[in-house]
Amino acid sequence: MTVPYNHRAVEKKWHDIWEEHPVNVDDGKKPKYYCLDMFPYPSGNGLHVGHWRGYVISDVWSRYKLLNGYYIIHPMGWDAFGLPAENYAIKMGVHPAKSTADNVANIKRQINEIAALYDWDREVNTTDPEFYKWTQWIFVKMFKEGLAYEKEFPINWCPSCKTGLANEEVVNGKCERCGSEVTKKNLRQWMLRITKYADRLLNDLDKLDWPEKVKKMQSDWIGKSYGAEVEFPVEGKDEKITVYTTRPDTLHGATFMVLAPEHAMAKELATDETREAVEQYIYDASMKSNVDRLQDKEKTGVFTGSYAINPLNGAKVPIWLSDYVLADYGTGAIMCVPAHDDRDFEFATKFNIPIIQVIAKDGKEIENMTEAYTEASGTMINSGDWNGMESSVLKKEAPMMIEKMGIGRKTVNFKLRDWVFSRQRYWGEPIPIVHCPKCGNVPVPEEELPLRLPDVESYEPTGTGESPLAAIDEWVNCKCPACGGPAKRETNTMPQWAGSSWYFLRYVDNKNDKELVSKEKADKYLPVDMYIGGVEHAVLHLLYSRFYTKFLYDIGAIDFDEPFHKLFNQGMITGKNGIKMSKSKGNVVSPDDLVRDYGCDSLRIYELFVGPPELDAEWDDRGIDGVYRFLNRFWKLVQDSAEANVAETKEMVKLRHCLIHDITERLESFSLNTVVSKFMEYNNKMIDMAKKTGGIDKETLSAYVILLSPFAPHIAEELWQVLGHDTSVFAAKWPEHDEDAMKDDEVEVPVQINGKTRAVISIPVDISKEDAIAKGKEAVADKLTGTIVKEIYVPKKIINIVQK
Ligand code: ANZ
Ligand code: ZN
Numbered sequence: 001m002t003v004p005y006n007h008r009a010v011e012k013k014w015h016d017i018w019e020e021h022p023v024n025v026d027d028g029k030k031p032k033y034y035c036l037d038m039f040p041y042p043s044g045n046g047l048h049v050g051h052w053r054g055y056v057i058s059d060v061w062s063r064y065k066l067l068n069g070y071y072i073i074h075p076m077g078w079d080a081f082g083l084p085a086e087n088y089a090i091k092m093g094v095h096p097a098k099s100t101a102d103n104v105a106n107i108k109r110q111i112n113e114i115a116a117l118y119d120w121d122r123e124v125n126t127t128d129p130e131f132y133k134w135t136q137w138i139f140v141k142m143f144k145e146g147l148a149y150e151k152e153f154p155i156n157w158c159p160s161c162k163t164g165l166a167n168e169e170v171v172n173g174k175c176e177r178c179g180s181e182v183t184k185k186n187l188r189q190w191m192l193r194i195t196k197y198a199d200r201l202l203n204d205l206d207k208l209d210w211p212e213k214v215k216k217m218q219s220d221w222i223g224k225s226y227g228a229e230v231e232f233p234v235e236g237k238d239e240k241i242t243v244y245t246t247r248p249d250t251l252h253g254a255t256f257m258v259l260a261p262e263h264a265m266a267k268e269l270a271t272d273e274t275r276e277a278v279e280q281y282i283y284d285a286s287m288k289s290n291v292d293r294l295q296d297k298e299k300t301g302v303f304t305g306s307y308a309i310n311p312l313n314g315a316k317v318p319i320w321l322s323d324y325v326l327a328d329y330g331t332g333a334i335m336c337v338p339a340h341d342d343r344d345f346e347f348a349t350k351f352n353i354p355i356i357q358v359i360a361k362d363g364k365e366i367e368n369m370t371e372a373y374t375e376a377s378g379t380m381i382n383s384g385d386w387n388g389m390e391s392s393v394l395k396k397e398a399p400m401m402i403e404k405m406g407i408g409r410k411t412v413n414f415k416l417r418d419w420v421f422s423r424q425r426y427w428g429e430p431i432p433i434v435h436c437p438k439c440g441n442v443p444v445p446e447e448e449l450p451l452r453l454p455d456v457e458s459y460e461p462t463g464t465g466e467s468p469l470a471a472i473d474e475w476v477n478c479k480c481p482a483c484g485g486p487a488k489r490e491t492n493t494m495p496q497w498a499g500s501s502w503y504f505l506r507y508v509d510n511k512n513d514k515e516l517v518s519k520e521k522a523d524k525y526l527p528v529d530m531y532i533g534g535v536e537h538a539v540l541h542l543l544y545s546r547f548y549t550k551f552l553y554d555i556g557a558i559d560f561d562e563p564f565h566k567l568f569n570q571g572m573i574t575g576k577n578g579i580k581m582s583k584s585k586g587n588v589v590s591p592d593d594l595v596r597d598y599g600c601d602s603l604r605i606y607e608l609f610v611g612p613p614e615l616d617a618e619w620d621d622r623g624i625d626g627v628y629r630f631l632n633r634f635w636k637l638v639q640d641s642a643e644a645n646v647a648e649t650k651e652m653v654k655l656r657h658c659l660i661h662d663i664t665e666r667l668e669s670f671s672l673n674t675v676v677s678k679f680m681e682y683n684n685k686m687i688d689m690a691k692k693t694g695g696i697d698k699e700t701l702s703a704y705v706i707l708l709s710p711f712a713p714h715i716a717e718e719l720w721q722v723l724g725h726d727t728s729v730f731a732a733k734w735p736e737h738d739e740d741a742m743k744d745d746e747v748e749v750p751v752q753i754n755g756k757t758r759a760v761i762s763i764p765v766d767i768s769k770e771d772a773i774a775k776g777k778e779a780v781a782d783k784l785t786g787t788i789v790k791e792i793y794v795p796k797k798i799i800n801i802v803q804k
Contacts (some may be wrong), residue, residue, distance in 0.1 A: 002639035004320030005632045011714045014117065023730035024062075024117050026071045031325065032525050035062040036504055036564070037195060038076045038323030038541070039124075042103035043084055047110045048581050049589045050617055053607045057570055057672065058532040059116035064667060066117070067734040073525050075507035077124035078104050078377035081132075082496035083161055083177055083707070089459045096427045096459070102129060102723030113595050114604070115713055122507045126499030127427075128540035131506065133450035134516045135498050136432040140443040141555055143433065147193045148421065150441065155420055157185035162461035164189065166420045166495060168221075184286070190422040190431055190492060191297045194547050198222055198414045200561075210567040211614075217538040223415025228399035230310035230333060230408035232257060232258050234269070235316065241308055244330030244413060247340065248398035249376065249391050251312050252383040253358035254335040255348065257319045258301065261285035262327035269319055271305030271793035278321065280303055285323045299324055299347045310335075311407035313384055322347065330413055338372065345372035354544050358383045359391045419544070421495060426459045426468045428493030436480035436487040436494055445481050453493075467491045500541055501548040504528055504563060515557075522558050531564040542567075554579045568670065571616040578618060589619050601712035602628045608672040608692065608711070631715055637687055637696065638705070638719045644695030652693075653741050655685060656700040660737040663707045679708060703735045749777040752800040758783050761799075769793045777801065 012027065014475075037058045040051065064076045078100075084455035085096040085103075092099070104125070111118065124131050156165040160180035164187060169176040194201075202222045205215045227246035232240060243257065259266055261282045262367040272279040281302040301322035308317050314725040317335075323332055324343055338348035357365050359378040366373060380389045400412035422431060432451045432499055444451050454475045456468050469491040470476060475645035481489035502516075508525040509517040517526070527549075545563050555559040574580055575587030594603045608623040659682050664673045682704070686696050702723050709716035709729045720729035747765050749772075751758040759779040763772055775792045776799035777784060786803035793799050 002636055002643070005635040006714070007631075007715075009116070010718045011600050014717045016094075017717075018115075018172065021728070023728050024066055024074070024119070030069060032073060032530045033062075033065040033530075034073040034508075034525060035065065035530045036074075036507075036528045036532070037076065038531070038537065039079050039500070039503060040107060041079050041082065041084065042107050044088060044103050045588065046103075046106055047151055047591060048573075049591050049594070049603075049607065050581055051399075052114060052591050052603070053573055053610075053613070054532055054534070054570045055111065055114050055116055056604045056607045057568070057613050058530075059114065060604075060667075060672065060710045061530060061532070062117050062704050063713065063730065064734070066730055067706065067710065067732065069733070072117055073122075073508060074119060075122035075124075076111060076116075076118040076120070077122075077503060077507065078126065078129040079496070079500050079503070080104065080125055080169065081428045081494075081499060083425065083427070085159075085164070085431050086459055089427070091672045095455075097127065101144050110591065113591065113600055115600050122510055123505050123511050124503055126503060129450040129452055130513070130796075132429045132499065133505075134506065135429050135494065135502070136444070136449050137446060137516065138502060139494070139498075139550070140432055140446060140449070142192060142551065143441075143443050145551075147196065147551065147556070149191055149193065150188060151191050152186065152188045153655075154184040154186050156182045157187075158182055159608050161214065161425075163424050164420055164422065164538075166497075167417055168419075168543075169495075187424075189420050190433075190490075192419040192421045192547075194419045194544075195414060195416055197547050197550055198224070198416050200550055201416075201543065204546070204550075207562055208567070208774055209565060211535075212567055213536065213566060214538045214542065214569065218543055221416065221543065223413075225413050225415075226399075227411060227413065228402050228408050230311065230335065230402060231333065232311060232317070234265075234319070235307040235309055237306075239265065241319070241333050242331045242408075243333045243335045244411065245335055245375065246400055247395060248357050249380070249394040249406075250337040250340050251310070251335070251398070251402075252380075252386065253337040253339050253356045254310055254315075254317055255338060255356055256317050256336045256344075257308050258322045258325050258334050258336055258347070259319065259342075260325040260327040260332040261321050261323055263332045266304070266321055268308040269304035272458045274303060274305035278304055281286045281321055288323065299343070299350055299739060301351065303348060303351075304727075312405075318353070320347075320351075325379040328417065329415070335472065340372055340374055342374060345369075353398040358384055417703060419547075421498075422492035422721065423495050424451075424467045425493055426456055426460055428495065429453070429498055429505055430469065431490040431494060432492040434478060434480055434487045435490065436483060436485060438451045438485055439480055439482040442480055442482045442487070445609075447728065448481075451489075465502075467493060469493070484777050497544050501544040502552070503715045504531075504545070505549075505552070505558065516552075516557065522729075526558065527560045527562065528564045530568065532568045532570060535569040539549075543553055568614070570613050571611070573610070573617055576618060576620075578616065594621065595625060598624050599631075599714070601715050602631060605631070605676055605711050609676045611673055612671060613672050627676075633687060634708075634760060635715065635719065636685050637683070637690060638701055638722055639702055641690060641695035642698070642722050646693055646695040646697055648697035648699060649693060650745070651689060652697050652700045654744075655682065655689070656703050657737040657739075658682075659700075660703055660707065660735045661742060664734070664737070667710075676711070679711075694766070703731075704734050705729060706735055718787060747796045749776075749796065749800055751779050752798065753780060753783055754802055755800065766798060769795075772799055773801075775799075 035058055062072045066072050085100050089096040139148055143409045156170050158165055158175040158180055160178050170182050175182055201217055202224055225246050229242050229244055231240040231242050301320045302528040304319045306319045308319050310317055336344040338344040338355040360381045361378045362375055363379055375393045376395045380386045380540055397477040402408040403410055412442050430451050430453055434442045436442050454472055459468055476489050478487055478489050505517050512518055549563040550561045552558050554648050602624055606627045628767035662678050663675055690696050705716050705720050717729050744765055746762045748760055748762050751759045751761055761779045772793045788803050
């Protein structure tokens with residue numbers, strides 16, 4: 001009689017044993033493998049099955065590496081500063097520190113149910129002063145290096161969160177957090193000069209083993225473009241307007257010029273007749289949010305009344321203002337070539353501005369243009385000296401030619417902007433700067449860090465653009481660290497991204513109070529080998545982390561300049577019909593009940609079985625039954641076989657090596673859902689085999705158990721014991737397959753007469769043609785009634801006899 005599978009008993013047993021005897025230990029000899037999860041924000045909703053999926057994927061990968069002889073760094077922590085905790089505090093009157101701690105406790109309990117290899121000794125929490133001491137330390141270093149600076153300018157402002165936002169936090173013109181439309185507000189801000197790293201952030205993408213999609217998103221975000229600045233004199237004035245263009249080849253086709261309404265010269269270009277309309281237009285544009293401005297709607301604009309002179313051919317071009325030109329890109333002014341640019345075409349059509357073609361597609365001028373011809377391919381026309389040149393060639397050479405003519409210069413532009421780094425909110429790291437009337441901005445001395453976040457009575461954002469910290473006089477008023485005179489503390493806090501930009505470094509040395517990370521530990525354990533998390537972080541967190549890592553490399557704090565060698569983005573688990581799981585939609589599936597009813601092992605496998613790990617998948621609880629049945633059947637097979645203790649057969653050996661090969665290959669390519677289906681397929685094969693042989697040999701079952709152990713660690717550990725092993729399955733070695741053992745000795749081939757299959761026979765794979773045909777004829781002897789005219793044997797495939 002075999003013991004039935006009782007997932008609760010088995011899982012509880014091994015949970016306790018592993019706690020006493022961890023399976024992943026650093027013996028100082030094994031190579032390290034650092035497998036990192038994107039750490040969670042401890043929200044009050046707890047984890048749903050979608051979060052679980054990512055953690056299961058990373059744990060499977062970690063355990064696989066463990067079985068391949070590595071010591072695994074697999075830490076977990078909390079990204080706990082930020083708006084949600086603060087908004088919750090405002091609503092419920094609970095201190096964010098308290099609600100955060102409660103949420104951490106709950107999620108930690110849930111995470112523990114995954115039975116992942118997390119090493120809780122390494123835990124970090126971004127809101128812990130011993131952690132944010134170093135977040136502040138990095139800021140002070142950046143300040144000293146001139147990378148953190150103050151600037152007043154119109155920033156993205158969320159009227160509902162009452163705080164400024166980075167460009168990266170504005171999605172389609174809406175606040176990434178709450179979905180409100182983002183407006184503009186003039187505020188004094190702390191900025192980080194990430195643009196200084198633009199080229200390195202772009203070029204070093206080549207070093208990374210990341211999904212191409214994410215690399216592309218980053219390079220688009222950095223947005224390097226090559227072009228020229230061209231200076232257009234203003235008619236009747238001593239001034240010039242510089243435009244930025246990526247298409248200097250089209251310079252002869254510029255029939256007007258457009259300035260952003262915020263351009264410094266916008267107002268002075270107005271004439272008496274146009275002044276009123278120009279000022280109205282500038283005012284209206286300043287009131288519009290970026291969504292309104294950038295959305296693809298009908299173009300608006302106003303003619304200033306002034307003209308510029310095309311420096312190449314002396315043509316007079318009217319100067320307009322329009323909000324489709326952005327103030328903070330290039331020079332905030334453009335030359336417009338309606339024949340070859342879509343937006344310019346639309347604008348020119350609307351305002352009746354002439355359109356001059358300068359590139360003849362396939363050598364012909366287009367009659368009745370209905371849209372711009374935007375490709376840089378064709379022959380130049382209407383372009384003076386440039387006529388006859390190939391546009392693509394000219395595009396590359398024109399910047400140099402323009403420079404030689406003294407009418408402009410070759411330039412490079414980036415879309416990447418400096419990072420708006422202050423938030424007018426309470427729940428974040430205080431920016432460690434003191435404003436002294438005599439000395440200006442003075443950083444808090446490094447030995448005085450952390451600068452602790454004080455308690456406040458009200459977390460309400462003031463809405464004036466000041467943080468609630470501004471209301472605490474005894475905190476704000478301080479002594480200048482430089483001159484000792486009266487000074488005031490900076491009251492803005494850091495954005496949520498601050499802690500997450502470097503937390504992965506701290507895990508390997510989280511108790512060090514002297515350094516962010518010691519040289520010794522950094523050398524030993526860093527950088528991250530595999531990073532697993534959602535794709536939504538492609539340009540925010542993943543770009544910031546790279547920037548921080550490069551900065552820390554530059555100041556000698558670490559000696560590598562890319563944080564994450566390999567990246568895997570898991571897809572999202574959604575509710576029915578692809579709807580994102582959320583409390584408000586009422587479609588959140590909690591893992592808790594499933595763990596209770598089916599066990600951790602079943603849920604782990606089912607999380608992988610729902611679909612390719614990189615794709616989104618709809619959750620449906622019902623499928624977990626099938627996984628549960630699979631584990632039950634496997635359990636019974638091992639129990640029965642262990643008792644029967646049969647010797648291995650040729651087929652069992654072959655199956656073993658095929659299994660090892662198939663599982664390893666799929667695991668290596670991260671095809672985790674097909675790993676699961678392979679396990680099921682082999683399980684069925686073994687059960688069928690066991691019906692004939694009375695059981696499966698121990699070596700085959702042991703290999704199976706090792707292969708299964710990263711996926712279903714508890715049942716694997718239990719069955720490993722049942723098979724008579726007395727150490728942990730995780731101390732075993734990942735098995736290797738033997739190509740020869742996988743080969744078939746015999747193959748089944750159809751025997752055909754005149755192309756019709758009459759029998760199927762089993763023959764040795766290396767049989768000679770004569771023998772194969774002889775055997776074939778024997779099998780269909782009674783049907784061979786005519787004269788044989790041809791005998792064909794396609795090795796391992798078919799025998800065909802042709803008769804008349
Ligand atoms: C003339 C021209 C002719 C252009 C043509 C394009 C096609 P990227 O690749 O994004 O750098 N531009 C420049 N500054 C701008 C601003 N502040 N706001 C809006 N548009 C701006 O694109 C650069 C091109 O975008 C520039 O090249 C300019 O238009 C426009 F057939 O100049 B082009
Ligand atoms: Zn001072």
